[in-house]
Amino acid sequence: MENKNFYKEYIAPVVVLVAICLIVSTALAVTYAKANPIIVKNAKAAADQTRQELLPSANGFTEYKGKLDVLEENKVFVDDAYTANNGVGTVVTVETNSFGGLLTMMVGVDQQGAITGVKVTNHSDTPGLGTKNWNSNNMVTTYKGITKLNSTNVKDGQVKYVSGASVTGEALHKGVYLALEQVKDMGGAK
Amino acid sequence: MAKESRLKYLTNGIIKENPNLVLVLGTCPTLATTSSIINGLGMGLSTAAVLICSNIVISAIRKIVPDKVRIPCYIVVIAGFVTVVQMIMQAYTPALYSALGLYIPLIVVNCIILGRAEMFANKHNVIDSALDGIGMGLGFTLTLCIMGAIRELIGSGTLLNFRVIPASIPGMNILNLASGGFFVFGCVMAAVHYFSKDKSKIRDNVGEADLFREAQDLKKKEA
Known part of the structure; x- marks a missing residue:
């Protein structure tokens, strides 16, 4: 009974929070892998456009x-x-x-x-x-x-x-x- | 009955429990991003997307999250969705991202999202929470669009970047500033309260006032 309380009180909150953090981090890593190449490409295109604007x-x-x-x-x-x-x-x-x-x-x-x-x-x-x-x-x-x-x-x-x-x-x-x-x-x- | 209450969850956020105008949550992004309709719409939709997704996830995990760590868990989930929205916006709508820039990460600490997580998603099932997210998101977006339209029209003389008021008539610049935002916020809030309030109560109040005035007049006459 005591062991069950100890698990509920101290172990479960840590396990759940760590698990949620890991899942969210994985989702972010996947999104980053997909979005970052496009972001870099956009930034380069925007920089090229600005250079052209400054020296037409x-x-x-x-x-x-x-x-x-x-x-x-x-x-x-x-x-x-x-x-x-x-x-x-x-x-x-x-x-x-x-x-x-x-x-x-x-x-x-x-x-x-x-x-x-x-x-x-x-x-x-x-x-x-x-x-x-x-x-x-x-x-x-x-x-x-x-x-x-x-x-x-x-x-x-x-x-x-x-x-x-x-x-x-x-x-x-x-x-x-x-x-x-x-x-x-x-x-x-x- | 269940269908009726679900419809209620969906429509509550639009006027009756509008997160901005009735619950007065999320005032900071409301004032900051409503200088034009496009900015208001962008902010409203991105907040609505985060709100719907976080409501669904928080409702789904509500039974496995211990009470002690529920707030950190919600914040992690909300921050995750905000970062995803931020990256998607940066990749696919760079113009809108640069216009809203600083305010996107602030969605994490938007009271509406954490408020609905704690008040609603924490206690209801996934479908109801999703409906609440949609309703609240729509209400927030609608408010931002209305405020953006008023501020853009009077402040700059344009609507959706098209000139409506001739350029010879200068716009009221104060509406582009935070103080003008407060003024418009107050006016829209007053209008919504006026139209949504139970009019019979207003009449009752007026009646009481009249009685009070009559009593005062009687006292004066007696004196």
């Missing part, structure tokens, strides 16, 4: 295999860089530390080293607050045409409309700064 005259891109810049370890760093096959410019993908964690952005730079566009492709920031920085035209288009940022400090007043009041604005500014540095290190846009 490019006729394809080749990945840069050299050294990628890091501004702050694990916080602000270049993820990849692609040069246009016809030499019209470079698109740099930067990961930058924002309010909700790492924010992924792409920066297009043309032959003259001027920014052609900035686009945020992934983020975990509060929608409607920090995201105003890239939903509002002024914020992102304000970087267009700039060839050099004086510093990583967004409050130095070089860029109009970006005040640095939100963490996202600061993160975007650092990302753009690092992208320009990367293009410079690659020998300038070709």
Whole structure:
């Protein structure tokens, strides 16, 4: 009788919980195996489309295999860089530390080293607050045409409309700064 | 009788026990994702899918789950379904996934799902629980769509991204923000309560008020 109570009291809850966890984990593994290839394919297609949007005259891109810049370890760093096959410019993908964690952005730079566009492709920031920085035209288009940022400090007043009041604005500014540095290190846009 | 009560389980969640407007559960995603109809519909359907599946599974395992660990077991089941829905959305509807993004994982802690698991699926059989999940899911989706339509129309002048109000008339931007969401939520809730409440009771209340006023008038006259 005591053994039965002991089983009911201590063993059964553990066994049931572990069994449910194992079944759920298996179901997740199966779904992941099916969905992940499609997710990776979608992400690659979306990245290619964004590169084309940032450099519309490019006729394809080749990945840069050299050294990628890091501004702050694990916080602000270049993820990849692609040069246009016809030499019209470079698109740099930067990961930058924002309010909700790492924010992924792409920066297009043309032959003259001027920014052609900035686009945020992934983020975990509060929608409607920090995201105003890239939903509002002024914020992102304000970087267009700039060839050099004086510093990583967004409050130095070089860029109009970006005040640095939100963490996202600061993160975007650092990302753009690092992208320009990367293009410079690659020998300038070709 | 059984058929009638099953129909009741299905229809209860739509108006009478609407999870949002009557039970006032799941308010956070309601306010956050109803800036447009599409977002509301996406959030409503994904929550409904998780709700139906979790209700079925929780009802099926209710007899083997010891009472002590029932809440962790429910959370594991619900989190599992949410992750599955998240991966499917990311793979097949990437645009909707990026629009809802942050709010999808939050379905795990949605009070409606855990609430129905504890209040209903825990005590009823699989079919009844599935019907309750469908009804509650429909009620939640309907509320989100109505709120999304109102906010999108007045806030941006569009419906399903088609312009309805001419661009020359600026939208009321506040409706795109959380404060506007609260306002619309209150209005929709008041409307549902007005139309679904027993009117005879309202008349009774008015009658009592009238009696009170008459008594006050009499007192004044006597004075």
